[in-house]
Amino acid sequence: MEVKVLFFGVLAEVSGTSIKHYRDVKSIGDLKLRIQDDFPEIVHYNFRVSVNSEITDNNKLLKSGDEVALLPPFAGG
Amino acid sequence: MDVNYLTDGPVSQKLISQLIEKMGGKTDSGGHMVFLGQVRADEINGKKVKAIEYSAYIELVSVEAEKIKKSIFSKFPDVKSVDIIHSTGIVRAGEISLLVFVSAGHRHQAMLACSKTVELIKENLPVWKKEIFDDDSHQWK
Numbered sequence: 001m002e003v004k005v006l007f008f009g010v011l012a013e014v015s016g017t018s019i020k021h022y023r024d025v026k027s028i029g030d031l032k033l034r035i036q037d038d039f040p041e042i043v044h045y046n047f048r049v050s051v052n053s054e055i056t057d058n059n060k061l062l063k064s065g066d067e068v069a070l071l072p073p074f075a076g077g
Numbered sequence: 078m079d080v081n082y083l084t085d086g087p088v089s090q091k092l093i094s095q096l097i098e099k100m101g102g103k104t105d106s107g108g109h110m111v112f113l114g115q116v117r118a119d120e121i122n123g124k125k126v127k128a129i130e131y132s133a134y135i136e137l138v139s140v141e142a143e144k145i146k147k148s149i150f151s152k153f154p155d156v157k158s159v160d161i162i163h164s165t166g167i168v169r170a171g172e173i174s175l176l177v178f179v180s181a182g183h184r185h186q187a188m189l190a191c192s193k194t195v196e197l198i199k200e201n202l203p204v205w206k207k208e209i210f211d212d213d214s215h216q217w218k
Contacts, residue, residue: 008134009205010217053137069134069203075218076131076163076204077114077175077195 001025001064005035009072011047015039029058031068047072082142083133083165087172088113096160096178106157108184110191114175116168124210128169134203138163145197149179152193155186159194163204 002023012018015038025031028049036043048055050069051062062068084092093113100109119126146159160178168174177194181187209215 006134008203009132009207012132013217050134050137053140069137071134071137071203072205072217074199074201074203075206076133076202077199 001062003031003062003064003066003068005031006067006069008069009075011042011045011070011072014041014045025062027058027062028056028060028068031062032058035070045072082138082161082163083135084162085164085166087164087168087174088162088176092162093173093176096176100158100178100180103157103180105182106180106187107182108180108187110177110179110181110184110187112175112177112191112195113173114195116170116172116174118170119208121208121210121216124212124214126170126208127211128167128209129174130167130207130209130215131163131165131174132205132207133163133165137203141201141203145194145201148197149190149194153181153186153190155182156190157181159190161194161198163198163202165204167209 002021005020007015007018022034048071051060051066116129142161149159158180162176164174177191179187179191206218207215
């Protein structure tokens with residue numbers, strides 16, 4: 001299975017990418033660990049996570065084709 | 078949905094006047110409230126903000142903007158319409174980055190609902206801003 005991960009705001013800058021695909025991740029918790037392995041600096045930033053445009057938590061299970069987004073605090077206006 | 082929630086670059090005068098023109102056809106409304114958010118040339122540590130670069134999660138913006146409108150319509154039953162337009166990309170100091178346009182049967186609910194809509198946008202719309210200074214350095218807000 002494979003999921004698409006979108007990086008937004010400061011996280012796109014820190015990771016140097018806006019999209020990355022990850023294989024064989026069971027949950028958001030798993031995925032976060034994999035992302036931290038790739039981009040250790042990310043642990044210093046606060047962010048929420050959405051799956052298929054719905055904000056969720058670490059326990060959320062992932063399935064192939066899911067779109068995960070890493071969302072730093074919003075700053076519109 | 079007849080108006081998109083995002084526009085590339087600043088909210089133009091044309092966009093604002095088009096919305097005002099559209100309101101003319103809504104004879105059930107007695108009051109319109111417009112909020113325009115403008116980029117401020119803040120001075121931070123001796124450097125001046127010359128522009129803000131906005132980025133957004135487009136799909137989630139639509140979902141959240143719909144939720145905001147739904148919540149406004151349920152809290153303020155006299156409100157007839159809510160339009161929200163936020164910038165993406167570069168908006169220079171002095172230019173408009175957010176437009177909220179609320180129409181209601183009577184002025185009081187139009188004013189309250191407009192204010193509440195702006196607060197909900199600040200809290201819930203997945204938009205990020207990068208302040209760009211006059212020396213081309215930047216910081217995320």
